[in-house]
Amino acid sequence: MTEQTVHFPAGSLQLEGLLSLASGDKGVVITHPHPLYGGDMHNNVVDTLARVYRQHNYTTLRFNFRGVGGSQGHYDEGEGEQEDIKAALNYLLGQGKTRLDLAGYSFGAWVSALARTAQDKVQRMIMVAPPVDFCDFHNVRSLPKLALVITGDRDEFAPPAAIAGLLPEWNPAARLEIIAGADHFYGAHTRALAAIVVSAMRRCSSLIEAPRGACP
DSSP states (O other): OOOEEEEEEETTEEEEEEEEOOSSSEEEEEEOSOGGGTOOTTOHHHHHHHHHHHHTTOEEEEEOOTTSTTOOSOOOTTTHHHHHHHHHHHHHHHTTOOEEEEEEETHHHHHHHHOHHHHTTOSEEEEESOOTTTSOOTTOOOOTTEEEEEEETTOSSSOHHHHHHHHHHHOTTSEEEEETTOOTTOTTTHHHHHHHHHHHHHHTSSTTSSGGGOOO
C-alpha cells in the first residue's frame, strides 16, 4: 500500500498528511515528535508505526501538526495541536474508518494524552516514549483507551521508572514495554519497536478488539 499526500481542515487551517488507504474499517492516526526540535511526520518512529499498521491492513494517516511542513498555522504549545488530532480522526471517519487507533510518539504522545475529546473517537491508544520528564503530564489522569506504552531503558525524557509510576493512574490494564539500549530517538532500535507493536496486535488479533484498552 502506498501513501498519498492529502490535506484536511482543522478549523480554519489546512493540515498536510500522508494517507494509505486499506480495505475494511480499521484506521490509525499517528502523531509526531516536538515541532520546535525538528519533529515531523517523516520521523523514523512515525514511519515505523505507519509501516507496521499498513502491514496489518489498517488505513494509516500520519500528518504534520500546525506550522510544520505543509500544514498551515503556528506552533500552539499543545493546545491547538489537540484540535489537529481530532481533525485527523474526523478525516479518517469520513473515509469510512470506524475502528480507530491513535498512536503517538514523544510530543505526539503527550498531545494525544491531553486530547480528551479526540480520545472519545478511538478504541485504542499507543504511546511511544511519552516525555514525562520534559512535558507537563500533571493534568493527565485516567486514559481508559490506553493499551500499550513503549519506552527505552536509556530514555532520559521518558524514563521507564517514571512511566511505571504513572501507569496505574493512566490505565492499570495497559502494558509497558521497555526496549533495552534505546534512548528517546530509537536510532538502531526501530526493528525492536516494530516487533513489540506486532506482538501486541497478535496477542489480541488487533489492538482494537481487547477489552479495557489492553491486550493480555
